[in-house]
Amino acid sequence: MKLELGYIQITDIQFSKESKVENGTLFVDADAVKAFMYEDDDVKEWVKSFSFDIAKPGESVRITPVKDVIEPRVKVEGPGGQFPGVIAKVDTVGSGKTHVLRGMAVVTAGKIVGFQEGIIDMTGPGADYTPFSKLFNFVVVAEPKEGYEDHKHEYEHAVRIAGLRAATFIGELGRNVQPDSSESFETLGIKEGIEKYPDLPRVAYVHMLQSQGLLHDTYVYGVDAKRTLTTILYPTETMDGAILSGNCVSACDKNTTYHHQNNPVVAELFAQHGKTLNYVCNIITNENVYLADKQRSSDWSAKLCRLLDLDGAIISQEGFGNPDTDLIMNTKKIELQGVKTTIITDEYAGQDGKSQSLADADPLADAVVTGGNANQVIILPKLDKVIGMLDYVDTIAGGHAGSLRPDGSIEAEIQVITGATNEMGFNTLSAR
Amino acid sequence: MVKEIERAGIPVVHMCTVTPISMTVGANRIVPTIAIPHPLGNPALSPEDEKILRRKLVSKALLALTTEVEDQTIFEN
């Protein structure tokens, strides 16, 4: 399967009467985006209103509470469309050609559950910890209808769909734009791969998907990952929007839809494909709340690694706490199949860094990459403008009573920052 | 946390869903529960049946507290 990504570099976003991409500038008609979002019945039913804003790198702007970050894209050749099974029909994606509006994102914000959303600072110390401070962000702030408190599952669904629809609308504007550059990615069939690279070690990416319930779900072709069995994907399917985020675990280590679209493990494995290793495929496996599910899913990861005759696997986690057990179970069982592993996680070592970093451990997990200690305390200075609201800063995961200080600054753990300790290895942050 | 209570000299039973973590952190008496968001309940059941389920689970915990153990023990069905 072969996918070509054509990158259209976005260097500015402006509101406009007409929506278009011209010379790297995205012009958006917010009313048209709103109308497109409201075409969905669920959005109509649960979302009272939308407001829109633009946040640019370096501006004194804080976006919170952030739900998801999405990169706008459009399928220009080949089967399927964006977000198959959710927005587009369920056709298999990952081949043909997709245009990407690079350097920008759609950010959804607004209150949902309060403590499970994050902060994006566009400048200052907080900006160093989130990759989204470097993007031009088109921010959609959603306001729920009255009585949503008893229907949070439904409201989350509506906001998720709204964000994806906004990204789809904007992505569509890139359909007839000539990309500034392009790249191709190809995965061969099992036998072809062995014949082409007989001497290279066979490596897969075991991609763990958060799937623990309300706002803790990931969707694969529209299927809630908690109702899936461990299975195999072409890496280009992930790159082409097959997996998206419906979850808000702690902001620092949730994989947003943007992370899935730009999965760094996929990118780095493709970079080595055919050189030092043969990148065979992705194995997706969930992180459920029932022990039997954890056992079954990790058994299946190990089984597939063996069936594929792998030599090595990279395992990435999402979230923390009991998912540490899924991570350790996967690692242990895969290692016991004779497949060498490297795992990516993050740490909760306490504000003083002295505590046990993970909830579970095993000596077979001897090759660990860390995204850093999420408990590290940071002071985020007051910024000139807030997109969204500061109402949830004290109760957000990583905040505490008094996090929002009288002078408008915030004292909290980096846990509150969207993407800060990403466990796909998106960032350079680490710890020793 | 379980370990600190045990260390203080009080027998303790850990009721949790993710028993492997309980094993790793060193609980001695472990009773597996239903699911992380509702360890001692199951929203899919009727309130009456759910209560019966909870009585069963807590009974098992009490059984664990009255059973001598030498090593870490999971009290399965």
Place this chain on the structure above:
Amino acid sequence: MSYRVVHYINQFFANIGGEEMAHVAPELREGFVGPGMALNQAWKGEAEVVATIVCGDSYFAEHEKDAKAQILEWVKAQKPDLFIAGPAFNAGRYGYACANICAAVQDELGVPVLTGMYQENPGADLKNKVLIVSTANSAAGMRKAAPAMAKLAMKLMKGEPLGASCEDGYMNNGIRVNFFEKERGAKRAVNMLIKKLNDQPFETEYPMPSFDHVAPNKAIKDLSKATIAVCTSGGIVPKGNPDHIESSSASHYGEYCIAGVETLTSDAYETAHGGYDPVYANQNPNRVLPVDVLREFEKEGIIGKLHDYFYTTVGNGTAVASAKGFAMEYAQKLLEAGVHAVIMTST
């Protein structure tokens, strides 16, 4: 004015002699001796070795108490800003002496300390207690070790926060410190895997810990006379979370009276936990903290009494050390209250 440093070295580096002179008793000399020169050079006048203490390695090992007492007295009199020992490279008794005298100076005098040695030196056993710069395994590594130690020493004297162990060159002391790597995590993971696949040495960024275990206590003989307490890490709190227990990384626990409470209703209780779907626990908090059933068992005489208080915190992202502290504290309260057994529930 420059910082004052006292330096500790052994008989060999003081040019007294090798193994045959290892019995010499401690001696105080003014200014630098031997490797202290390299430290002084690196500090360029910002700090200076004002005194050097020389002690035979065998003497320290065989007369540790006396040697420590004497050395502590000398160090105290010098009023140094820092005490530095070694580097000891792979010399076992020298490393042991460096680490232990540093620990004593740090504990007794409250003076910042630093030493250096090879990672397999027995003295490195104290790396979680004393800051130790990792050096080569022989004195040939002095040219690298001295500047590395001097640099870290200057940070300590200036009171600057330490960087991560791999940045500042000290042995991992169990305290996790964040820093920005040159390459992103995914690339580091791929590189690490390639090394592992090719049987080349690689270094994990997080060595797996080992957990200690506590022996189980005796079982309850007669439940019908026992007071049972119920505790949770599932964050069940009175509605409104009056003590503001954090949804993640809790800094404290809650103690709440349930005397006379028959069941935990959704009007009166909820969960503060930010790590799981709160809907089910909020609908019926007994699903996490089974007060309803325990109250029934109490009435039926199956258990003697349900303890009047429950203890609760949020396990989500809460540091193990904090959780341990909470439990240690309330375990004492439970003991004093005469509780016979505890049911702990987790989500």
